[in-house]
Amino acid sequence: MAEAILSKEIPVLRKWVGTPIKAKEALRLITGGGRFVDDIKIPGMLYAALLRSPYAHAKIKRIDTSKAEKLPGVVAIVTQEDVLKWCKPYPQIVPPPADKLLDYPIAVGKVRFAGEPVAAVAATDRAIAEDACELIEVEYEPLPPVLDAEEALKPDAPLVHEEVGTNLVWHEVFDYGDVDKAFAEADKVISLKLHHHRYGGAPTETHAVVADYDKGTGVLTIYCNNQMPMFCMALIGLSFNFPTDKIRIITPDIGGGFGSKILSYTYMMLISILALKAGRAVKWMEDRREYLAAGTHCNEATFYVEAAVKKDGTILGIKARTLHDVGAYLRYEPVGALLWIQVSSGPYRFKNLRMDVNAVVTNKGPVAPIRGYGRIQHLWMLERTVEQVARQLGLDPVEVKLKNYIRPEEMPYVTPSGATYDSGDYLTALKKALQMIKYEEWKKKQKELWEQGRYIGIGAALFQDSGTNNFAQVRLIYKNNPFSGQSRMAEMWMDEFGRIIVAVGSNPHGQCHETVVSQVVADVFGVTPDDVFVVPGFDSWVHGWTGHSGSYASQFAVSGIGAVLGAAKRLREKIATIAAHMLKAKPEELEFKDGKVWVKGTDRAVAFWQVANLAYRNVLELPEGVEPGLRVIYSWKAPFKLPDLEKKTVNATLTYSYQAHACVVEVDPETGKVKILDYAVVDDCGVPINPAVVEGQVHGSTMNGIAAALFEEYVYSKDGQLLSSTFMDYLFPTTLEIPDIKVDHMITPSPFTELGTKGVGEGSLVPLGAIAGAIEDALSPLGVVITDSHNPPERIYRMIREAQKRK
Amino acid sequence: MVEKRKIKLKVNGVEMEGEAEPRTLLVHFIRDTLGLTGTHIGCDTGHCGCCTIIMNGVSVKSCMILAYQAEGAEILTVEGLAKDGKLHPIQEAFWENHALQCGYCTPGQIMSTFFLLSRNPKPTEEEIRRGLEGNYCRCTGYVNIVKAVKAAAEKMAKGGS
């Protein structure tokens, strides 16, 4: 395997790449030495608290802060007036009329969801700031809230944004192949209505910002835990009335993100305004109630699906009308309603697909790019559909899946929407996963157990984890959107003592970038990972970055490493040039080993520090035309094209990792409670740089999916109050809910990346598919159909009762 | 505003003192007043366990205790585990088993493990899962954490501190 994917341009020894070395960053984290935003203290720093709306939808008639201002310890209060002074509305990426939508860091004129910030207070301590919030008088005129996408589309529905004139913020039809022909030739058409619920990322660290304005230099330093701040910089730069050249953004250690920490730019600006008004540094640490209430939920989606199929289970085509409830503001939307385009036919071979896509605003928290963003909803919908195809045709769901999967020999495979799946063997992966849970044995046992009144079910699903996204896909939302492609910047230097230092524009929060980068660089320079220092965290004044920089969309092993390899190559060449001159040899005769540059097959060598000494101090001895210093920058750019706006096709992502999951569950027919008896995953993310890191990502995304399928849901009351507003009701699973997860790996290198790596991390929450299937399988004697992605005990209990009544 | 009062306690073997209001939570006192920021805060309701410390020999959630209640207490935080540059076996085990990713919940996980193993040096997997029930982790699915606790138990049985 290794040979095939050895870099053509640089000899990467495979000594460290592919080895599960201990994570470098872990050492500080296990000793209490990690530094997170909340650990930062700045002299004279104030503490902020936010006042949030108790109403889902209401006019703000009056805000009276006078009592709060008089409270000793209160230094500054920010309300809509200040925000209007400091901000223009955030730019939107939707076509008219929704591009008129007004969005600010704080509610202006109207509150549009319960939990929306209405005022911000800075005081000498957090408790005083909270006391002050209680003293702020806000007079509201309650308006009827709209809390459901279908309701929101009715002509008489309340408008979330009057300036837009409709709650339908984006609608587009995508038509691939010949759908009508497919349905005409079908033996059977299966129709379903499905609902994908709201859950979230729920990192253990909530959003946090420290804004520090230095009057002397006029520099505003924003410490935050945003996971793609330099992408957000576009929004900040265009809406914040503050010189962008004087904004410095720093992310220290970040306590998890899962996509939810992409939207904190509103807080970065709000706390900055507070700091500017107070004339002192301000820290804001979100509390958990705020985190849960203020959005960053995943896209809630309703699907009306029809599948045209042959008797034998062959899928000819699929039609789906989707309604995405994106909450009160667009923020990153309607991208989530579009991202199915990365995995339009999922792992399946059908060519005919019609997607009628609708993004709708409601009076709920704004959604965010949560792990598996936009793809999960679609892949889950396809999985539900395929299983219903099987059940309604009286076939085994596993057989129908295997029958319709794309074959390994068909890779690279171009999907109906123009994406290119790089590589993979879906059939083998699913079969492997099924073996790991002893599929055949359970199938046999299942029948007897049913007779004993025990409901055991087996579920299996395979989702792709599309990584390294092409931003040009947003031009299918609005042709004028000025972004495209994917890029990354890395800077690398050897200091004058021969030490190697790397800075990459990423914002890791558990992906161990310091470790994997040092593994790759060690292999390029023939040293050990300990000889490579990767500058921790992110500092926009230290780390090179592009408008795509950040940690999101499962891609560091491709884009980040692409930049690192490019920089390593440049640095290596320069060192080789100087070393060749010192050793009176040709560069191609040299090899790098043990901190020295050798003339191959001889004992002649110069140490890195000797080369560096020439480059930094003894510069007159440098060869002709070689610049002093050993510092290089490299920007990596993904080989993407612009979309075809006529056909509405785009190669939306570069690599396609995938995971096959298989599980056994038991449903308690008296209570509706689901217990997982066995769980197995087969993962293929191409060549792993650090297998331990990959396995950790697989465990995590699997837990995320189990949590979403059985425990976590954002539930709103009919008045628009969030009812799952603390960890008492938003059920984050513990060690006792999550089973041991068996993991096995396959390695199918990506032909499109230098090391054969693929992005990994989102794992696309396959349990949503596998568990829904397993529950349906367990209850198949009752003919229960699972149509919701979240299945708590009472919901299952009611389905069982209704089914029993029917019988 | 109630005025502050001095609190004396022993943290990681060192006598310390600092001022707190009646409503100050122990976790804020430890982090902000004593400057030991290894103990984290992840929720408002005593669920997540990020703030777990050892107080008078037992694991507690320092966000559910008022600073005043810690007067005279003996407290151990994650900063107090490694002795003269040598990691505690639990820390080694977490590192070697990749039992952390973002690391935010890790200090709490480690302190809960410390209590579990102090009382039950050879826990079964079930006992481990029960012992760590009060510590949320979003990154790891708990798989490697459970592995690490087993490994730590073995290390300690072999007489690593």
Place this chain on the structure above:
Amino acid sequence: MLDKYEESKVLAGGQSLVALMKLRLASPKYVVDITRIPGLSYVKEEGGKLLIGALTTHDAVENSPLIRQKCPILSEAASRIGDQQIRNRGTIAGTLCHADPSADVPTAFLALGGEVVAVGPGGERVIRASDFFVDFFTTALNPNEVVREVRVPVLPPKTGSAYVKHARREGDFAIVAVAAIVTLDEYGLCKSASIALGSVGPTPLRAVEVEKALVGKKLTDDVIVAASELADRGISPPSDIHGSAEYRAEMAKVFTKRALRLALSRIGG
């Protein structure tokens, strides 16, 4: 002293109160920390009863050999509370006085027909479990009284007991909880049955109808199933996102049945 400070609240561990204060749902003017009062953490047997100091932690109740042997259902209920850290800090008097109808120990305490010893300016008085729980978060204690000791009976021979709860996650407040204690006579007939339901009303409730349907009978599974069907009599379950009132009523039956089966299976010779 509690007289002197009106609107004061006693902190006996604080694993519920502090959370409510942090959410700013409860803001007592004064908080009186009694956790340092010495000698209030003990378990002893006296006159057919177990006497448990007010400040005995859930962890101590869960692991006390005396309680496990003589009144196992109390240990079982304590073991289901929250998580290890909460059990290390929370106390038996604390959870009883907090009087959350969904909490674990109050339900078992009611089934056991326990009693608390309350101390106030006027001296001591004993309050029976059946009189103790008045409403949500409300007990029969006067504002100037605190609990000094909790008493539960030593369970007689030929007795089986079980505390079971239905919750989304292990450590959560119950959707429905059932504490069942049954004692058989020398003929193997049900001599006494005591069943308490949690999370189905403003306080833990005795399932009187179920008890009546058991006493004097041979506890065949049919009898248990039939009796359990009466578990929804006289309850007024709340609704929340984890269980509607109707669902809780159904689960009350299911878990009464399960608790009774388990209790019966535990009866030793």
Place this chain on the structure above:
Amino acid sequence: MHFEGTFDIKAPRQKVWEFISVPNNVAKCLPDLQKLEVLAADHFKATVKAGVGFVKGTFNFEFRMLDMQPPTHAKLSGHGSGTGSTVDLDTAIDLSDLPDGGTRMAWKADAKVGGLIASVGQRLLEGAAQKIVGNLFACLKKQLEG
């Protein structure tokens, strides 16, 4: 949340009407009244303490009497805020004569709660609200008969 009830009062309808159309009388029946400020014959502000057990919050209410049709029908609508929450209360009262010269009072109440209490107190909210509203009308009856 919707509640309603009916009860008979041993007092003639005119007397009942005169009583309930006076803010002071109605306010007396609010839970744990702290402060009352009558702004007009049909408009008053009241500070009350409400909750369950020790979980109590202070709320500043503003009440208006609307749609007054003496001596048969009245509406009392109030908006309150406190403890990071809001309460919007709409009550309607209908009076009718009883053969024995007494009065029948039929009441309806709709309560909308927002913010902290609505989002974390769901398990207790309905029961608590029912009690508070129930007590209010029971108290009116008591005052009229006592």
